[in-house]
Amino acid sequence: MFYLDLFKTRLHFFITFAFITIPSKGNMTMKHPNIRKIVLLYVFIAVIFNVYSQANSDSVQVINNVYKLGEIVITGQIDKQTLVSKDFQTFNTSDIGTALNALPSVAFTNIGGRNESSIYLRGFDIRSIPVFIDGIPVYVPYDGYVDLARFTTNGVSKIEVSTGFSSILYGANTIGGAINIVGIKPTKKLELNAKIGAMSGNGYEANLNLGSNFGKLYYQTNFSLYNRDYMQLSSDVEKSDFELDNKRDNSYRKDLKANVKLGYLVNKTDEYSINYSYAHGEKGNPVYLGTHETIKLHYWQWPYWDKESIYFASKTSIGKKSYLKGKLFYDRFKNELHSYDDNTFTTQEKGYAFVSFYNDKTFGGNMVFSSKINTKNLFKAAIHLKNDHHFEHNLDEPIREFADNTYSLGIEHIYNPVQKLTLIPGVSYNVKQSLKAEDYNSGSGDISELSKNRSEALNSQLGVYYNFNTKIQANFNGSYKSRFPTMKDRYSYRLGVAIPNPELKAEHAMNYEFGIKIAPNNKLSLHPEIYYSRLNSTIQMVSKVQDDLMQMQNTGQSEFYGGDVSLTYLPLKKIKLTGLYSYIKRNNISNPEILFIDVPDHKAIAAIEYSLSKSILLNLLGEYNSKRINESDGSRVSDGYYVMNFHSAYQFKKFVKLEFGVKNIFDKNYFIQEGYPEAGRNMYFALNFNL
Numbered sequence: 146m147f148y149l150d151l152f153k154t155r156l157h158f159f160i161t162f163a164f165i166t167i168p169s170k171g172n173m174t175m176k177h178p179n180i181r182k183i184v185l186l187y188v189f190i191a192v193i194f195n196v197y198s199q200a201n202s203d204s205v206q207v208i209n210n211v212y213k214l215g216e217i218v219i220t221g222q223i224d225k226q227t228l229v230s231k232d233f234q235t236f237n238t239s240d241i242g243t244a245l246n247a248l249p250s251v252a253f254t255n256i257g258g259r260n261e262s263s264i265y266l267r268g269f270d271i272r273s274i275p276v277f278i279d280g281i282p283v284y285v286p287y288d289g290y291v292d293l294a295r296f297t298t299n300g301v302s303k304i305e306v307s308t309g310f311s312s313i314l315y316g317a318n319t320i321g322g323a324i325n326i327v328g329i330k331p332t333k334k335l336e337l338n339a340k341i342g343a344m345s346g347n348g349y350e351a352n353l354n355l356g357s358n359f360g361k362l363y364y365q366t367n368f369s370l371y372n373r374d375y376m377q378l379s380s381d382v383e384k385s386d387f388e389l390d391n392k393r394d395n396s397y398r399k400d401l402k403a404n405v406k407l408g409y410l411v412n413k414t415d416e417y418s419i420n421y422s423y424a425h426g427e428k429g430n431p432v433y434l435g436t437h438e439t440i441k442l443h444y445w446q447w448p449y450w451d452k453e454s455i456y457f458a459s460k461t462s463i464g465k466k467s468y469l470k471g472k473l474f475y476d477r478f479k480n481e482l483h484s485y486d487d488n489t490f491t492t493q494e495k496g497y498a499f500v501s502f503y504n505d506k507t508f509g510g511n512m513v514f515s516s517k518i519n520t521k522n523l524f525k526a527a528i529h530l531k532n533d534h535h536f537e538h539n540l541d542e543p544i545r546e547f548a549d550n551t552y553s554l555g556i557e558h559i560y561n562p563v564q565k566l567t568l569i570p571g572v573s574y575n576v577k578q579s580l581k582a583e584d585y586n587s588g589s590g591d592i593s594e595l596s597k598n599r600s601e602a603l604n605s606q607l608g609v610y611y612n613f614n615t616k617i618q619a620n621f622n623g624s625y626k627s628r629f630p631t632m633k634d635r636y637s638y639r640l641g642v643a644i645p646n647p648e649l650k651a652e653h654a655m656n657y658e659f660g661i662k663i664a665p666n667n668k669l670s671l672h673p674e675i676y677y678s679r680l681n682s683t684i685q686m687v688s689k690v691q692d693d694l695m696q697m698q699n700t701g702q703s704e705f706y707g708g709d710v711s712l713t714y715l716p717l718k719k720i721k722l723t724g725l726y727s728y729i730k731r732n733n734i735s736n737p738e739i740l741f742i743d744v745p746d747h748k749a750i751a752a753i754e755y756s757l758s759k760s761i762l763l764n765l766l767g768e769y770n771s772k773r774i775n776e777s778d779g780s781r782v783s784d785g786y787y788v789m790n791f792h793s794a795y796q797f798k799k800f801v802k803l804e805f806g807v808k809n810i811f812d813k814n815y816f817i818q819e820g821y822p823e824a825g826r827n828m829y830f831a832l833n834f835n836l
Contacts, residue, residue, distance in 0.1 A: 226307075309322060396431045
């Protein structure tokens with residue numbers, strides 16, 4: 146009977162595969178769109194109930210390859226959201242941006258005008274949520290942004306996301322939280338993982354991870370390559386002079402990444418490692434396809450988007466109850482932007498055509514001291530130093546230089562007055578010192594000095610965690626955090642429509658959150674949270690400060706509030722249901738007419754994961770986002786959307802796994818930013834080898 150059931154299961158599997166890959170145009174499903182959904186649902190249910198009694202796989206994964214020197218660990222904290230390597234594999238999320246979209250507090254966005262992936266965390270944009278790799282800051286010094294699509298998930302053991310209550314140990318600018326991407330570390334004498342795959346858009350990817358642990362010494366190397374010629378659009382996209390077919394023009398991308406770790410374990414507690422990473426990216430910028438008259442068309446390409454880092458990390462014990470963790474790092478970011486006359490991308494003769502160069506360098510370090518005073522008290526202190534240099538110029542223009550120093554000194558105390566209660570107070574003092582800022586007069590060709598400034602900020606927070614029992618845990622957190630203005634905030638002319646404001650100060654937010662985690666048994670886990678953030682001295686663009694020119698100023702007051710809930714349920718041994726829902730409301734109190742952008746009020750994700758046998762795994766995921774405002778005056782809005790994705794994995798040999806999936810099964814034509822359509826139905830295929 147088992148083999149009959151297995152035959153039926155595989156038959157349903159291939160029916161599903163054939164069905165979801167049929168083009169939507171010119172067949173019965175075009176006239177009756179609900180038929181596709183009904184049949185797909187039937188096939189999936191039939192697969193589940195055909196052989197659930199024979200399914201046999203473990204739903205819990207133990208992570209043992211974490212590079213612990215790259216962690217920021219806070220004992221007792223239960224509100225940190227974590228993605229692990231299995232999550233990246235489940236739905237083939239090849240970059241950090243799409244991986245983070247699986248979290249309830251995150252709103253994923255594509256910045257169409259720059260073809261960048263980014264996120265908002267409970268309403269805060271990426272400038273207020275610094276991104277770290279192994280505890281090392283990787284955001285771009287000039288504007289505080291980072292293109293998350295440029296960072297692949299290969300070689301990553303987990304991603305830790307802290308919301309408003311983020312550890313003082315991260316340093317400055319964590320007003321909205323922090324993201325730490327933690328690498329892998331080998332645990333065996335030989336570890337080998339390789340992947341090769343193909344995808345729609347004439348794309349392919351290749352990953353290789355090789356590591357060895359010899360007890361005292363270890364090394365880890367990671368290599369990844371992602372290349373795609375174009376993004377496959379939905380067949381429902383309207384054709385125009387700028388988009389003649391379903392192959393999105395100028396949407397190519399290429400990302401190459403390599404990492405090397407060399408480590409030495411002195412004993413069970415002391416460890417030292419040196420790390421090197423290199424990333425090279427190339428990309429085009431698709432042309433705006435909307436109807437908004439104020440949007441200027443850009444014909445942009447980036448020949449290179451390169452990032453290079455080298456850092457040293459260590460942990461040294463001091464007696465039996467204390468230790469010192471330290472990091473030193475040097476990071477370099479370079480990119481080149483070409484602006485062309487038109488969508489042929491061949492000439493540069495018009496006034497808006499240019500070749501622009503960025504060259505950023507960052508040097509810094511941090512040190513964390515931890516001491517367990519007694520069984521109830523754990524004390525931590527941290528110091529961070531960071532020097533940023535930004536160089537920019539257009540072709541045939543002189544180079545302009547900007548430089549800042551950022552300092553942070555913080556202490557954090559973990560106190561357990563009773564067994565069930567944990568209190569985590571913390572305080573930090575942060576300083577940003579402007580060292581150099583140069584201005585360029587295009588008329589005279591002269592370079593002059595802009596005013597320097599100094600900004601200070603005091604941060605404090607308190608986390609309260611209470612375990613009612615092993616099944617119910619609760620937390621209430623309050624934090625007063627800040628974000629310093631970036632170089633761009635203070636000194637940019639915004640292509641001639643703004644004037645600089647060197648005296649811009651830090652913005653502040655008071656964040657509150659309450660959450661409860663309920664796990665009555667090993668089949669069900671429920672985690673709802675509510676939050677409220679009040680922002681003061683918000684950095685906002687103010688119109689007509691001088692004639693028709695704008696300026697960034699500390700004038701804004703605003704509030705963000707909402708709630709998240711995530712659910713995991715195992716109704717049967719080998720069926721896993723997960724779901725999340727997020728609601729957020731953002732009000733601009735000082736200037737109600739200036740609207741917040743790019744975050745939907747509602748987001749929901751539901752997924753079902755099923756193990757047909759020890760070797761076959763199926764996943765189906767649906768995601769809903771409500772409409773988004775894309776322009777602060779409300780003139781550009783992208784409608785809400787619902788998409789479904791499918792993923793399957795077949796372990797047909799001990800060390801070999803085959804993966805196949807379809808994203809946007811029903812070929813929806815949807816937008817995250819108005820005028821920039823997202824990918825239509827696209828498929829991928831991959832072969833994994835693990836030793």
